[in-house]
Amino acid sequence: MEKRNKIIFSIILGVVCFILTMVIFLQFKTISQTDIISIESMREEELKQELSTYKTKYDEVVTKLEENNKKILEYEKSLSSEEEATNLINKELEESNDLIGKNSVQGEGIIITLTDTKDSKITANDLLTLMNELKQAGAEAISINDQRIVYNTYIVDINYTYISVNGKRIVSPYVVKAIGNTTYLESALSQKQYGYIDKMLAAKKSVVLERQSLIDIANYTGDLSFEYVKEEK
């Protein structure tokens, strides 16, 4: 009888300890899963922004997922035909060459022309800021005076006499071409007062924006391979 009591006692203790441990793990999990502080400290506007950012990203991933599934099916079908496989891999490669800048590309977009005036010169920083704004507005391909903007493009002033893009010298007028949703691109730059164009005009710089239904953007002529990344495997 006493032995039985002991066993029951141990079981109860065991269960209590187990529950306590589980509670701790749950707590830990909640903390690691959510960056509580960053969300807690947000204002309503910021939360709305965050929500819409995630919705957009979600939709983008869904689109990509559908494309992937379609490609998988096509590859499965192509297993019996070598020619079909060549077509598919070529198509994938061309798309990625379009995106990374190895191919010249076409599409709708905007052209922004920045010109030095007597009062004010265009600086590398003006162009760098513009690149950043165009990327934010979803530009899929950009060039400045036919220098394609790639992932590692840098833009610097050289002795205040000219600007170097991808290590190539360019001078005014700076013709910036961007392919993307024309409306998004234009409205992102044209916001009143705080938009790029109004800020530039306030600084007495010359900026002209035009929409185009078909823009040609040149390919990148440099080498895109890594130099310092260690190859694995």
Place this chain on the structure above:
Amino acid sequence: MKKYNAAIILGVTCLILVLAICIQIRTIEEASNVVGSSLNDNSEMKDKVLEAQEDYKQIYSQLEKSNKKLEKIRQLATSNSQEDELLKLELEDNDKVQGLTDVKGKGVIINLDDNREVDETEVLNISSYLVHEEDLLQIINELFNAGADAISINNQRVVSTTAILCDGNIIRVNGEIISVPITIKAIGYPESLYYALMRPQGYLDVMQKDGVIVKVEKSDDITISKYEGVYNYDYIIGGDK
């Protein structure tokens, strides 16, 4: 005697567990208190944001799975012809350039932090003690100019479509919120990267003198994680081939 020992051990264990729970709960409460009570009304909105983040994580992990599946079937489909295999290898190289793989190498690690020691009422311009989004844009530009292969800011990979934005007092990179302390990792030739930023009148040298907390170290073993997003291909209607 034995009974006592067992009881004491159990007692201590339970005490520790209860303490751990209490500490956890307090930490969470403290974190919420930062906000102030007036903002707690947004809790519904916060739940929605958390939910959206969770949904995104889920769909993204599905995408990763389907990427692996696609790689496998592509491998199989291109294994019959040497020509196809070469195209596949080129495609994989392109993926690396697009930042879709983790990469390793030597380079520099930059740590930046706002200077919180200064008294706002005593300095002329508190802004110069803080890290701004323009600073990040300039540092990235300098690093690529010095030959960097790959860069990340607080583990957000810098890719061809990366924008660095200021949105109120929040900095966003790839749409994700970044807050101080900021860690920038760059793979490249460590001496060149270091010199480009820390030389007299180099960008970080100036930032440091302005009062921002700057630490740069060279490292032989840096891992930069991949870009966790997708490239849109909606408005390019055709390449040159």
